[in-house]
Amino acid sequence: MNIPIKYNPKSVERKIYRYWMNGNYFLSFPDKRTPYTIVMPPPNITGILHIGHILNNTIQDVLIRYARMNGYNPCWVPGTDHASIATETKIVHQLKKKGISKILIGRDKFLSHILEWSKKHRNIILNQLKKLGCSCDWNRLQFTMNENSSKSITKIFIDLYERGYIYRGYHVVNWDPEARTTISDEEVIYKESIGELYQIKYPIKGEKDFVSIATTRPETIFGDTAICFHPDDKRYSHLKGKYAIIPIINRIIPIIQDSYVDPNFGTGCLKITPAHDINDKNIADKYHLDIIDIFNEDATLNEKGLHYQGMDRFEVKKKIIKELDELGFIENIEENFHQRIGFSERTKSMVEQKLSLQWFLKMKEISIPAIKVVKNGEIKFHPSRFKKNYFQWMDRIRDWNISRQLWWGHRIPVYYYGNSPHDFVVAENLEEALKKVKLKIPNISYDKIWQDSDVLDTWFSSWILPISVFDGISNPHNHEMSYYYPTEDLVTGSDILFFWVARMIMAGLLFKKKKPFKNVYFTGIVRDSKNKKISKSLNNSPNPIDLIEKYGADSVRMGIMLRASAGKDFHFEDNFCLQGKNFSNKIWNAFRLIQSWKIVEENKELHEASKQAIEWFENRFYYVLEIFEKLFKEYKLDESLMILYKLICNDFCSLFLEIIKPVSGKCISKIEYSNTVKLFENVLKLLHPYMPFLSEEIWNLLRIRTKEEALIISSWPKKRSYNKNxxxxxxxxxxxxxxxxxxxxxxxxxxxxxxxxxxxxxxxxxxxxxxxxxxxxxxxxxxxxxxxxxxxxxxxxxxxxxxxDKKYYHRMDIVDIEKKIQYFHNLLSMIRKNLSNEKYVKYVSKDILLKEKKKESDTLKKIVYLKEILNKME
Structure with missing residues (x-):
């Protein structure tokens, strides 16, 4: 057999993945075995995978391969996510560069552009996953915008609406001015910023006096509908029941009191802008204040902004400060004021809070069972510390704004037929909608009914993923749903604990009365050298395909997995992959060594050393297997890999093979060789989940195999007792x-x-x-x-x-003397450093100084003496 001197991962990985695909080893169908199901967190179609995805999918593949070898029926469902906001924003920008307007070409043509783009990028992502070695059931490939997903989403929307969970209402929401859509609280990234705090004077109606308010947003005064102070703040008790006049606008607004106001912030008086602050909206509802929306969709000011109408909010801020100052309404400007500003996670634009008519899902009631299953341990978090974050978020959960002002996504199944906010029906399609409307208006026609133009939040399709991938919404009692659900493990980042994990738990319990998964493994966040999270949006990830091309998929997997402690962040470095490559080469060289041996056919008795080595390594293997299994089942995958790494490098390569290998030019007995191969095969089985390509290649080269003897479907080693003594x-x-x-x-x-x-x-x-x-x-x-x-x-x-020998014997003394000389040189250097320090010499006592000088002299004598001995010996 011609074994290449150097391991070539590129050719091997291509060949082995084709071998697995041709053998149909990834496919899963319900049978008598216990199922082991994982649903892949679907990566967004907005670009290539980054290192965080590589980590996440490697962990899933490790788990699925381990389950496969342990006799389970593994089903890993792959998929991609349509990513409404990110995808639409990207396509809008691309078309804009070509001089094409989304609005002018219309919804259908715009969506055809996105569908073409999404198909191309889905294939890029899927090919990356295959290059990584992911053993997914590709026949089950999902896309969150496919027909089955759309039907499922429509069905649950109607169901939730009819059960009173979904409603339409005016609320202050987070508004992304660039994407021109609402976004959830979890999609707002808050950053510390330094700005100015402005004190603006509002004249008191009927008086020559004024009241000062402090604000960082003077441009929002057009939406002010009250001024508020704390009831216990005696500084302003004389203003009770009075009115103030908004500068420039000259609108009269009431001065009210509420305990929400912090008397220690700014002047202690707060301007109330209900349309653009959720807390102000709560006060407005309490005191029946007017609500004035001052922003257009792109965060320019509308007609309420008077002469600033149509101007960008940031430009208005500069100009209105100048105008207020010229009119004498600026009392003070506090510079270097620290504030938290929210930015859209998707577009990076500064988020505005804006009153808007949206669709909402009531969350409080459905969160209660979801809290219970985590609290009682039915769903386990790894690491468990994330339970605290989970409970905190669930305890203060708010209604979910599920509508988005986009075209790419699942269109809301609501149909309108009149001018009133209540003139709508919820239906699967236009025909069903017409039937429902005809019950109210018998003579109405199709052209008088129109569908809501908004789409549903992307997470609204993802929260039912463990159910919808098995058609469990449209066909709730199908065999696959009963067999594969609930799934086993969910591998995800802690940053989407609230976006996705919590909501999936709620959906599973709400629609199936069962938890969606048993365990949640939270990966750590992979960071770059500047401690920033590696992400698509920051474009700070090395291209995983470049890494795979350079080092091989196994090397990338192994390098990352050694650092992948559950829930623990780490900084990625290329040399992680180099460590993986060196490890691959070590295993390959071990294989080449074994293959190079000449085998004596007749069964001779084992050499004593070989016999002892085989007995020892067999015991050592089962000792390591016990620890490996324990760590693996505790989801300490990095630690289980490390103990395997040491078993291979230290025990197998450096000790076992050194003992067993024949003396140069001699042969090895068949029994020694067969035992070596048997033990090597056991090691390859443990290695396979982590480094599947290399292990499968060597497995097939060690001996001729049938299709049923592939490593990927071989049996995991069974635990056995071992001799501790x-x-x-x-x-x-x-x-x-x-x-x-x-x-x-x-x-x-x-x-x-x-x-x-x-x-x-x-x-x-x-x-x-x-x-x-x-x-x-x-x-x-x-x-x-x-x-x-x-x-x-x-x-x-x-x-x-x-x-x-005599020469070596003396060399031992020479080495010892050289070490002593070096020690005294170091000591002398420290003494002289002190003696050359003027402050030290000045402040220490004469006795200490004399002792140090004597120590210097003695040390010098010792060095001279030792050098004389050394010269004589040499």
Missing amino acids: LLSSFERTTKIVSKIRHIRNKIHIPYKTSLILFSIGKKEEYHSVILKLANLSQIIYVKKPEKQRLLSFFLGTDRYFLSV
């Missing part, structure tokens, strides 16, 4: 060898130079192993060593002696 004794043996090797290295004794070891005490259990690994001619057991040149070392209380 044997392992302990062998560990002692390795320590002896290590001591001898250390002495060899220290005084440069060539490995080929054979030595004699004298042992004081009982015979070493692994006598033959020590002889081979330490290259000793013999081990002599004596009560007292002969009088000759011997170098001694201890292992615990046991003493050993090495017989060495």
